[in-house]
Amino acid sequence: MLETALERALTLLRAARKLDGEAQAHALANLEAALEEDRAAARGQSGHGADKADDVLVEIDQGGYLIGWNPGAEAMFGYSPAEAIGQHVLFLYCADDEDADIAELFPSQLGGLTEVRRRKKNGDVIWLQLVLTPAHDAAGQPRGMLVQMSPAGLLDGDAKQRLHARIIEDSEQGVLITDHLERIVSVNSAFTRITGYSQSESIGRTPDLLRSGTHDAEFRGRVRAAMRGHGTWRGEIIGRRKNGELFPQSVTVSVVRDPNGEITNTFSLFSDISVHKDAEARMQRMANYDSLTGLPNRSLLNHLFGQVLAASRRNNDRGALLVLDVSRIGAISDTLGHELANELIGTIGVMLRMALRDADILARIDGCKYAIGLQAVGTREQAGLVARKLLDLLAAPITVGGHSLKVNADVGIATYPEDSADTATLMHCAEMALARASESGAGILFYREEMDLSARENMLLETELRQALAGNQLELHYQPKVSLRSGRIVGAEALIRWRHPERGMIRPDVFIPLAEESGLIVEIGNWVLEEACRQVRQWMDEGLAMPPIAVNLSARQFDTGLPARVQAVLERHGVLPGQIMLEITESLLVRGADLVITIMNQLVAMGMALALDDFGTGYSSLAYLKKFPISVLKIDRSFVTGLPFDEHDCAIARAIVTMARQLRQEIVAEGVETREQMTFLRELGCDQLQGYLFSPAALASDFAQMQREGKRLMVTAEVQKV
Numbered sequence: 001m002l003e004t005a006l007e008r009a010l011t012l013l014r015a016a017r018k019l020d021g022e023a024q025a026h027a028l029a030n031l032e033a034a035l036e037e038d039r040a041a042a043r044g045q046s047g048h049g050a051d052k053a054d055d056v057l058v059e060i061d062q063g064g065y066l067i068g069w070n071p072g073a074e075a076m077f078g079y080s081p082a083e084a085i086g087q088h089v090l091f092l093y094c095a096d097d098e099d100a101d102i103a104e105l106f107p108s109q110l111g112g113l114t115e116v117r118r119r120k121k122n123g124d125v126i127w128l129q130l131v132l133t134p135a136h137d138a139a140g141q142p143r144g145m146l147v148q149m150s151p152a153g154l155l156d157g158d159a160k161q162r163l164h165a166r167i168i169e170d171s172e173q174g175v176l177i178t179d180h181l182e183r184i185v186s187v188n189s190a191f192t193r194i195t196g197y198s199q200s201e202s203i204g205r206t207p208d209l210l211r212s213g214t215h216d217a218e219f220r221g222r223v224r225a226a227m228r229g230h231g232t233w234r235g236e237i238i239g240r241r242k243n244g245e246l247f248p249q250s251v252t253v254s255v256v257r258d259p260n261g262e263i264t265n266t267f268s269l270f271s272d273i274s275v276h277k278d279a280e281a282r283m284q285r286m287a288n289y290d291s292l293t294g295l296p297n298r299s300l301l302n303h304l305f306g307q308v309l310a311a312s313r314r315n316n317d318r319g320a321l322l323v324l325d326v327s328r329i330g331a332i333s334d335t336l337g338h339e340l341a342n343e344l345i346g347t348i349g350v351m352l353r354m355a356l357r358d359a360d361i362l363a364r365i366d367g368c369k370y371a372i373g374l375q376a377v378g379t380r381e382q383a384g385l386v387a388r389k390l391l392d393l394l395a396a397p398i399t400v401g402g403h404s405l406k407v408n409a410d411v412g413i414a415t416y417p418e419d420s421a422d423t424a425t426l427m428h429c430a431e432m433a434l435a436r437a438s439e440s441g442a443g444i445l446f447y448r449e450e451m452d453l454s455a456r457e458n459m460l461l462e463t464e465l466r467q468a469l470a471g472n473q474l475e476l477h478y479q480p481k482v483s484l485r486s487g488r489i490v491g492a493e494a495l496i497r498w499r500h501p502e503r504g505m506i507r508p509d510v511f512i513p514l515a516e517e518s519g520l521i522v523e524i525g526n527w528v529l530e531e532a533c534r535q536v537r538q539w540m541d542e543g544l545a546m547p548p549i550a551v552n553l554s555a556r557q558f559d560t561g562l563p564a565r566v567q568a569v570l571e572r573h574g575v576l577p578g579q580i581m582l583e584i585t586e587s588l589l590v591r592g593a594d595l596v597i598t599i600m601n602q603l604v605a606m607g608m609a610l611a612l613d614d615f616g617t618g619y620s621s622l623a624y625l626k627k628f629p630i631s632v633l634k635i636d637r638s639f640v641t642g643l644p645f646d647e648h649d650c651a652i653a654r655a656i657v658t659m660a661r662q663l664r665q666e667i668v669a670e671g672v673e674t675r676e677q678m679t680f681l682r683e684l685g686c687d688q689l690q691g692y693l694f695s696p697a698a699l700a701s702d703f704a705q706m707q708r709e710g711k712r713l714m715v716t717a718e719v720q721k722v
Ligand code: C2E
Pocket: 479, 494, 495, 496, 507, 508, 509, 512, 525, 528, 551, 552, 553, 554, 613, 614, 637, 670, 671, 672, 673, 690, 691, 692, 693, 696, 697
């Protein structure tokens, strides 16, 4: 017993060193008292019964400093007497206790019961019930307060449950409680306010309801492990509201265990921090996530996919990188508005995310381009199946803002480790496969080495094309257009040719798309206009009466400077605007319609006629066409080919002609090769024909010769018989 007394004395002395004069005096007085107490205990009489094993008993002086700390207190709070004694009692309070005020101990609750929150050494918060008794020293002077504590249990049964239910319901934080199977058993109204899901929509479901897809399986595994280990996980995660919107939330997830340690429930407290997340975090997000879809952007994709590749190297895993491009969104934006197009992009993001596994990475890397990282894909075919699934998903009309919209999509696939083991190269391969997939209409293509070869080939060609432009290797050929009434030549289209020094004549289908891609088309286009005008001038000088010559324009030439550029070229060669006609394609019409109309109107005001090329292959509808000052429609060759035997082609040709007549436009049929086609088109009411039936594109001199000779097409059977 004496050891105990000495031990306590030592403890008190140590504690006293930390205190100021007055408190030290108290502590020393207390030491006296304690020693006295121990002496009494040694004599077999217990003072207050303070050390009964299961009692938690502490004593504070009148200033609130701890002067007594029994083993029960040590067991409950985790502080040894040496750590506790001499501290102010406030050190047991929870940091966020707003009413942290020791006045609660004096004097009104004397002898009474009160239920309070306190914090243990390990940070855990416990609810305690206090019984307070004044303490006196040996001389009978008030010494402070004896505080007996026991775990709270003041509110029993129903009352307590009602109170807790009330607190949960009124909480500003969203509360979600699940059972041991992770089924939601309870949510509060803040939950509904934040997420948009009502009680009935959420109860019985799992918290996956709110899963944003932003976090990978590994992350979620870490949260689970933390909960199994310490029982609590705190952090910030991205959730998804019922309306699809993503939101950052600050979450605490805890578990409740039964006496055997089995988890019976989990509960999450979360708050929507989308409004008050600090600027830095928002910047961070903006740098990593695409604001429209909430999906990772290209830079985060590089990071995430880099991790996947690193892991796959360790585990010898295989996988794939897909790039998916959605087309027609530009046209939708032009016709139905930018906001609707944005909404559509967001919706597609959600659709793709939902169709993919959680472990798959989905990022939006460009306007209408998404990248998908597939992990642990056993075979190439599996990656192909995923691509097929995504395309099928997007093939059905998508409802956005009350519109039912149809989009098109293509996918390029690169696989690792076959194609490469680094993100940049895989991305390059997938993009190349994508380009081929959309070009060829295949929809889905795997990367092949030949693609790279042809890409290199193209680069070479592009370099050579620049030289061709400078070195007079380009020339214009002229394909006549003839009237279906008189059979006479009424115009011609200038078509570019490349006389390559080694490869011979290269057709425009090969190099025009390349020039479009590289931007070289603008220079080429300028050259074509210049050359056509020069030729027309030359024919005029030779005294030849020539019909209007049509020049093809690329959409990239169509900027606000175009009318002035055209005017300058015409003037330079002394050519009238009516002698040149411009052919444009539908792709131009869907691009920023208002600006395009303005430019077209300027050209028309100058006295030029505009023809719409390849009509029927694109997007245009009659209502849409009305907005543009176009005087000639050229029916695309693909519809002429099947005439007059293919029912479908006949129907289309008939519809186009009917439509064009309503708009009072002249109709030219392209690529007419047979008399049957000609007859059908003439009877339909087509005005002109252009095609091999009459002549392919010819050298300028040959075309001039036809004109001089007055070459004609026999357009009627009667004439033919003669
Ligand atoms: P396009 O404007 O649709 O030109 C008509 C194409 O059909 C020409 O091919 C012409 O030779 C071909 N064609 C004409 N009649 C027939 C026929 O009866 N049967 C068949 N099978 N084909 C016929 P070409 O000259 O190879 O031009 C291909 C495309 O290259 C043009 O299609 C046009 O889009 C583009 N292009 C040609 N020259 C230029 C130019 O100066 N500038 C721009 N931007 N593009 C050009």
